[in-house]
Amino acid sequence: MPFSQSFRRPSPARARGPVLAVGRRVYVARSEDGPARVTLTDDAGANALATLADGNEVEILAWRPRGSGTRYRVRSTRDGLEGWLGVGNLRSAQSAVLPAPTGPAAPATGSVPPRTKQSSGRRFGQRAH
Numbered sequence: 001m002p003f004s005q006s007f008r009r010p011s012p013a014r015a016r017g018p019v020l021a022v023g024r025r026v027y028v029a030r031s032e033d034g035p036a037r038v039t040l041t042d043d044a045g046a047n048a049l050a051t052l053a054d055g056n057e058v059e060i061l062a063w064r065p066r067g068s069g070t071r072y073r074v075r076s077t078r079d080g081l082e083g084w085l086g087v088g089n090l091r092s093a094q095s096a097v098l099p100a101p102t103g104p105a106a107p108a109t110g111s112v113p114p115r116t117k118q119s120s121g122r123r124f125g126q127r128a129h
Helices: none
Strands: 025-028 037-041 048-053 057-064 071-076 082-086
Touching: 037 082, 048 082, 057 082
Parallel strands: none
Antiparallel strands: 025 057, 037 048, 057 071, 071 082
């Protein structure tokens, strides 16, 4: 009886990006260099249905994995508009995250509050004898 070895194929690489649950409320995110409004499309992604402003709150109704990126069916909580958006047009925070400042940090102003508890001279976890 010959020895047969089965090889398991590695799973394909998963796309990077946020994973958003159905029922979750998230916010519309415009692309960095795109217009301030994002277009909701039909199921096929071919026809524009409406537009939503950046920062508009939406509820996720469904999702579809696609080779070019996951798409989510959303409903605006403000006016009830429904349609499909790409994962790149959604974010979990209401306002966009600004890039970290690259300049030197500003000096702190004000005084340091006085310590109210005196140190015992022992290190943390050291017992008193």
